[in-house]
Amino acid sequence: MHHGPFVIVIVDDHELFAEGLELLLRRDWGEQFVIGGRTTFVEEAADLVGSCNADLAIVDLSMPPLGGVAAIRHIKARHPATRILALSGTDDHQLAEDALRAGADGFLSKTVRPEALVGPLQTIAAGLKVLDPGLLDRLLSSTRKPASSLADSLTPADLKLWTLLSTGMETVDIAARMVVSERTAKRMVASLLHRLGVNNRIAAAALAGRSGLLEDLAEG
Template sequence: MSHCSPIRVAVVDGQPIFARGLELLLPAATDGRAQVVGFTADAAAAASLVRRCVPDLALVDLHMPAPGGIRAVAAIRRTTPQVRIVAMSDAEDLSSPLQALEAGAEAYMPKSAEPEKLLPPLLAVLDGWAVMPTQLLSTLLRPARFPPVSLDEAERALLRSIAAGRSTLEIADQMHVSDRTVKRMSAALLRKLRVSNRAQAAALAGHAGLLDD
């Protein structure tokens, strides 16, 4: 996608001071290339906030009061599937990030990240890449998390393209089919892999032997 216009970011976080800090620091740290367009400290209001302010990205704190960040991720994914979701947390436990990816987040970043360091991963997420710390990726790639899957040649080619971070239009051009066909094939592939989004498919692509020729 084009990044000429500012990246619109919605923040769902139980700490208003964190969101306020992002609102002030993110535009300055990114030379105006990213801006906060909406904020809520209520996880139950996350989906309605995102529908209202139409962001490109939603940053969701995983450790919020009930119904919690995981439910907020799931609600946003269900109601506004075009929005990219970045889960964030200041905890070291990896169970919540894994649950967030399963609920529909495309990425996970620790809240310790400085505002000026946020732009590259946010741009990568918008381009379809899965962004997460190495430790979390290693956990995702453990063979026990994924049952053996048999893929045909077309499915392997599609999975390679997804793992490479190519957009739907790029894959359609490469395969000489319509973008609608790519979306249909991708949805079928995700179901077969028993994952819910491209981030999980990209992680699964690194599982031993899955992409071997």
């Protein structure tokens, strides 16, 4: 169980924002959070987290020259238990996605006032993820979109094969359903996985679920 206030470090080159946040936390939330330190340099982020044994790091993504994603990677590599809230002043969703892949536990756009960060910090400290609503919408819609354009490039036979695969059918049964030899079925499955950009059947099934392929079949 965590005792005492959570130690936070701020990795951000906007002095005003960092200062404002530090003042706010100290004034109103001092029993919950303490600022262990601040740095404006990506290279110092992981050292700073280590030296003050930080529970949470707030990282601005748009820091030159390495960028905040690099800072997140460094911190998570050396201090995996430290939770990270990524902030971005731009609406660059790719950057946000990169930050989450690098290990950020949350992403918010920087338009929020410092006081609006207290809730998300508490949430992340409790082990949950926090996402900007705009980013969440985009992530949800983009996971479905590529698959539909992917589906357009697949033949009806491909789609049938993908569906059979996704139901967990064995190769011998797939061969029977597709009326081909087992060897051909194996080759077709390998080729389909390659085109879907996945390396096993479970991943292919997950992709089918995400792209709505199985729902379309259920309806049709």
